[in-house]
Amino acid sequence: MTRIKLITPILVILICSFNTHSQTGRLRVPEYVECPRDQVSSWQGRVITYHRSNSMISLVIDTDANTTEKIKIHYTKLEQLFKQLYLRGQPFKATDWPTIEQSKSIIRDNTLVTVWFCQNKQYLSLINWQSAS
Amino acid sequence: MKSNKIALIASALPLLFLPLLAQSEAINSFEHDNTNNRYCGTEHPSDKEAMMKEKHFQDLRIKASRSASDLRSIASVSVDVYMHIVTDSNNNGQVSTADINAQMVVLNSAYSTTPFTFNLVSTDVSQNDSWFNAGYGSSAERQMKTALRQGDASDLNFYTNNADGLLGWATFPSDYASDPSNDGVVVLFESLPNGSAFPYSEGDTGTHEVGHWLGLYHTFQGGCRGSGDFVSDTPAERSAAYGCPVNRDSCTRGTNAAGLDPINNFMDYTDDSCMYELSEGQSIRADELSSTYRNL
Numbered sequence: 001m002t003r004i005k006l007i008t009p010i011l012v013i014l015i016c017s018f019n020t021h022s023q024t025g026r027l028r029v030p031e032y033v034e035c036p037r038d039q040v041s042s043w044q045g046r047v048i049t050y051h052r053s054n055s056m057i058s059l060v061i062d063t064d065a066n067t068t069e070k071i072k073i074h075y076t077k078l079e080q081l082f083k084q085l086y087l088r089g090q091p092f093k094a095t096d097w098p099t100i101e102q103s104k105s106i107i108r109d110n111t112l113v114t115v116w117f118c119q120n121k122q123y124l125s126l127i128n129w130q131s132a133s
Numbered sequence: 134m135k136s137n138k139i140a141l142i143a144s145a146l147p148l149l150f151l152p153l154l155a156q157s158e159a160i161n162s163f164e165h166d167n168t169n170n171r172y173c174g175t176e177h178p179s180d181k182e183a184m185m186k187e188k189h190f191q192d193l194r195i196k197a198s199r200s201a202s203d204l205r206s207i208a209s210v211s212v213d214v215y216m217h218i219v220t221d222s223n224n225n226g227q228v229s230t231a232d233i234n235a236q237m238v239v240l241n242s243a244y245s246t247t248p249f250t251f252n253l254v255s256t257d258v259s260q261n262d263s264w265f266n267a268g269y270g271s272s273a274e275r276q277m278k279t280a281l282r283q284g285d286a287s288d289l290n291f292y293t294n295n296a297d298g299l300l301g302w303a304t305f306p307s308d309y310a311s312d313p314s315n316d317g318v319v320v321l322f323e324s325l326p327n328g329s330a331f332p333y334s335e336g337d338t339g340t341h342e343v344g345h346w347l348g349l350y351h352t353f354q355g356g357c358r359g360s361g362d363f364v365s366d367t368p369a370e371r372s373a374a375y376g377c378p379v380n381r382d383s384c385t386r387g388t389n390a391a392g393l394d395p396i397n398n399f400m401d402y403t404d405d406s407c408m409y410e411l412s413e414g415q416s417i418r419a420d421e422l423s424s425t426y427r428n429l
Contacts, residue, residue, distance in 0.1 A: 022269045024345035026300040026338055027402060028330070029375050037332075037376030037404070041383075065372070066183065067356040089298065 023064045027114070030089060033126060035118030043069045044114045050107035057081065059127075061113060071115055071125060086128040099131045186307060187363060193425045204420055205248040210429050212249055214240075215283045216256040218322070219294040221265040226322045228293055230256075235326035239336030240343060243399060243409075247416040249347070249423075251289065257281065268297025269319075279314050286310075286427040289346060290317030291339065293325065300324055300338045303345035306426035318342035335405035344400050348422030349415055351402075352395045357384035362400070366414040368392025370401070377407035 027044065029037055045063035052058075058072040075081040078094065085092035087099060102108055112130040216233055220226035233256060240251045259281065267273035282290050286309040296302075301320035309316045323330035324338035350362035353370040361369050371383030374396045381394040395401060399408045400415070411419075423429040 022299070022302040023350075024305070024342065025269060025302040026333075026341050027373070028300050028333055038378040040375045041372040042375075042402075043372065065351060065354050065356065066359075067372075 025064075029116070030128070032086065032089070032091075033116045035116070035120060035123040039119035039123075040116060041119075042114055042116050043067075045069075045112065047107050047111045047113055050105065050111075052101075052105045059107075059113070061115065069115070071117075071127070073125070084124050084126055086126060088130060089128060092129070096129075100129050183360070183363075187360075190307070190422065190425060194421060204417055205424075207246065207248060208250050210248040210250070210420075210423070212251050212287070212289050212429065213254045213284060214251050214289045214291055215254055217277075217281045217290065217292045218256065218258045219264045219267075219277065219292060220258065220260050221262045221295075222260060224260070226265050226294060227258075228322055228325055232325045232327050236336045236339050239326060240339055243337070243340040243411070244343075246413075247411065248420050249429075251343075254288075255283075265294050266297060267294055267319075269299060269302045271297070274319070275315065278317060282314055282317060286313065286316065287423075287429045289343065291343075292317060292319040293322040294319065296321035300330070300333055301342045303342040305345060306348045306422045309426060318346050332404035332406060337399060337405040337408055340399050341408075344411070344415070344419070347419035348426070349400050349411075349419055352398050352400045353402075357387060357389050361389065364412060364414040364418055366412045367395050367398060367400075370394045373402040375402055375404075377403055 025044075027042060029040055033040060043061055043063045043065075045061045045065075047059050048062045048068075049060040050058070055076065056072060056074050058070065061069045061071070063069055073081060073084060082092050082094075087093075087096045097104070100108055100111055108131070114128045114130075115125060116128070117125040214237070218226065218228050218233075233253070237251060237253050244251070259277075261277070263273040264277035267277050277292065277294075278290070281292070284290070286306075296319060299321070301318060301324065303318040304312075304316050318339070320338045320342055321330055321333075322328065324333050324336070326334070326336040328334040330338075349364075351373070352362055352367050353373050354363075355361040355369070357369050357371050361367070368391060369384040369389035371394075374381055374383075374394055378394070378396055381396055382392075383394050384390050395412075396403050397408055397410050398415075399411055401408060
């Protein structure tokens with residue numbers, strides 16, 4: 001029991017040290033963001049609540065800028081949703097769900113995201129997932 | 134009865150259109166609720182933690198008997214810079230002496246209204262595939278810095294590599310005591326002057342990251358609420374600005390509504406050509422934090 005008590009916080013620290021965004025990082029707008037750069041903004045941080053159904057995905061993000069942000073996307077077909085999802089900068093595929101989810105609608109602990117959104121609502125928001133491990 | 138039927142029909146009408154809405158989204162934000170679902174507090178202080186850090190900093194200032202009126206004069210504090218160029222086995226990441234010198238010119242120009250000048254002491258080049266691709270918080274980054282870092286808290290170690298998709302990152306002054314070997318800034322080699330990372334190729338990623346190294350937060354820290362970046366003369370900003378969005382005003386309500394977004398500030402995310410200034414308040418904060426934590 002003592003070993004577990006000693007090892008567990010060490011493991012948490014190690015995992016955390018390899019899976020964090022930086023509060024001091026400078027981001028560049030990825031090429032897949034088509035919104036004109038003057039109209040783009042972003043949130044980067046850790047997912048703290050998450051829900052996915054057959055018609056909606058929503059997440060609340062605790063951002064590196066110390067704000068809390070929420071995004072909700074409604075869709076009728078998964079292919080439409082995938083146009084708004086990326087995994088580490090690559091287009092999201094159905095086989096990528098286990099990378100970010102323990103099971104449907106259960107996000108993996110310490111999952112990080114960057115959300116790109118546009119002042120011009122003709123451009124849909126984009127979620128770039130960083131896997132938790 | 135008739136009015137009830139009409140009301141019932143009217144309320145149901147939107148449902149008829151739902152199938153036509155192939156996709157819609159809602160994006161909004163709300164005040165930080167400080168729920169503390171945290172695993173890595175040191176990298177990302179909560180409101181409470183940020184205030185605690187500020188109190189600790191103010192306590193140290195009082196202990197040192199320093200006040201705002203002790204702001205040092207322009208160009209009175211010289212920071213030694215150790216430049217570490219990291220390439221891969223194909224020599225990707227090479228930076229010329231001319232470009233390194235140009236980066237130093239950009240730094241000194243950017244901080245010319247502050248007490249800080251930057252003095253290049255040495256440059257080393259390391260060929261290492263792992264270090265070249267080292268990202269923020271990675272073991273490769275740790276190995277790179279452990280092998281290369283020189284000097285103490287007052288010395289700026291400036292690393293260039295491929296930055297793993299970012300433009301750069303840095304450590305804060307208050308981080309040094311708990312992790313001295315990790316101290317410094319890392320920037321994408323293509324962001325140095327004459328690099329290829331347009332529109333981020335004029336050297337201002339270095340300027341931005343050195344700002345963090347001296348203790349500055351992003352101008353959009355905290356959004357429109359709270360203490361923001363702990364600098365009173367930078368207008369509050371809802372979120373990061375990109376490009377050069379003249380007249381952007383993202384905080385229009387509440388106590389922090391005054392002023393257009395500080396898009397020309399080095400601590401925003403706008404293009405290099407758009408950012409050209411630090412505020413007096415940022416200069417004061419950098420002066421105080423570097424004196425307190427870096428013995429500069």
